[in-house]
Amino acid sequence: MDVSRTRTLRPTGFVAALACCVALLSGCNGSASPEEAAATKGASDTGQAAVPRAANDLQSDYLRVIKDVLPSVVQIQASQDLGSGVVYDDKGHIVTNAHVVGNEKTFQVTTANSEDALTASLVYSYPEQDLAVIKLDKVPGGLKAATLADSEKVEVGQIVLAMGSPLGLASSVTQGIVSATGRTVSEGRTGGGTGATIGNMVQTSAAINPGNSGGALVNLDGQVIGIPTLAATDPELGGGAAPGIGFAIPASMVKTVADQIVNKGKVTDSGRAALGITGRTFVDAHFQAAGVAVVEVEPGGAADKAGLQSGDIITKVDDTDITSMTTLAEALASDRPGQRTTVTFTRNGREKTVEMTLGEQ
Template structure:
């Protein structure tokens, strides 16, 4: 049986647009069908590009591991020579001990949890018995990631260890939610490389053999019964991975989240047609950004930083695209009157695990 991780893939908030491309069954009236030469040469794969793919696989795949936790399988990336491995928080779950299989050997090695930070779906574990030859991955600069870059996703999808898929960077700076009540992840890299259960925690790699992200989520299409939307996956950018992993290794937990906060507790409110109509403030932190801007319980937030807010999730997504210390506008309703406030954002707390 093929094992898979328990994490469901993220549901797209916007309805997917499916375009059916139909080919003409024949030439237009009065025109001749173009001839095709039977001797025309078939397209060939560029040997240089193929060699580049194989070089990257040889460079990076030894740094990608398989992690067994609580009966499920996931992936991880060797972070340093001390045996630290970065992966997703949803891969480790509530487990404290794990079995890790390196790409270069068959026998599992035991590992223990260092720390996890579910708010950004990241965790660090450490091998308890270091092998002689351990190859840490090289993490790239997320600021250099550009749309259209060719990338390879490496991991253990559906338990098929050391698998590689290919695609491009489709977008950067995405904010996505893992679901109602789950983490909202900011500044994500979107890719067309296949991300399947078991790929979580693996490596998204550029053609310079640098890890530019940790594959985390694939999209689901609600118009197709919640089935996986092909070619839409998301990875935590390398800069976020190193920023948080270094804290977990050095301090045993995340102390600086780097995530923007308003300092409010909110709930979703419904409009006259019973559709989500905003995020109502239930509590305001004393001395927090919202209170300093004049917001108070009962106000209904309808926009943040130019993004529409219809519910708790969309507010979290809007915040995920911003940074602590930045100034932005909050649109809200108070007694059915539309108002706007300028807010200097704070930083979300990083709770202990």
């Protein structure tokens, strides 16, 4: 499975065919509950179609969350590219994806409550986690910061709303569920991608389209559980989008990175595990990727302390086979600095396994 970034160029024209159908089903036994009967009677008295009470409650939740959170989601326009962002605090800091800001330093920002563009400047971009923070040059009155959730409490099956500017359509909302947690996804470098390998991502069925990058994935408590970043693509469809498979950077990682950028102007504690090596993908005699060749060992780093040397070929981390730099990054993405792990490697044709304490990237 491949993934693609979700930013886009500002569209010069947009043609949309919309087909919406909602079916509300409440039982198939031919009899109505007292609550449903009351809802039906009330609807008959007012001349409106009957709607089950549970559906009314869910719709009310949607409306409440959208009204509460959408003002905290903005549209970000660089010189050519467009994406989304989330208001981080009342001082005008906005968190977004690093691939949205690219190499730009200044931006135009449009809030949900105004069509007038505001100017903003880059504070710091952290491509390793595909996150960045920009700051409004002038903070408008009533700017409302979003509330970030505890990522540990995100569960599969939770209803979520994705908010952003897909295809340049500002303040758009799509709905889905949390499909999975703990996903590790690698982003390509083509087309301005950062090449980041990101762990613990939230997978969602909510539609994530170009322009959603940097926006908000929100639960029904009105909390941002993640920053939509990637959409899956299907190579069998010519690289087209795989419907219903999108990924968001978890809110806890967003907070870890953004707090450092806001308070220190840069990221000093990545929270990302590393072996402390410079490596390259090793190709065997059959021209197949077969490991990671150690080019250089960082003095005093995790690999150095464990006895690895230049020329060693890493083939496994714990129980995960390592065939390339990408698989090595994916194996380490969900680990933390200070965590113990085992590394299997070959040296002069002989296989060895050592234990090491992971360092920090």
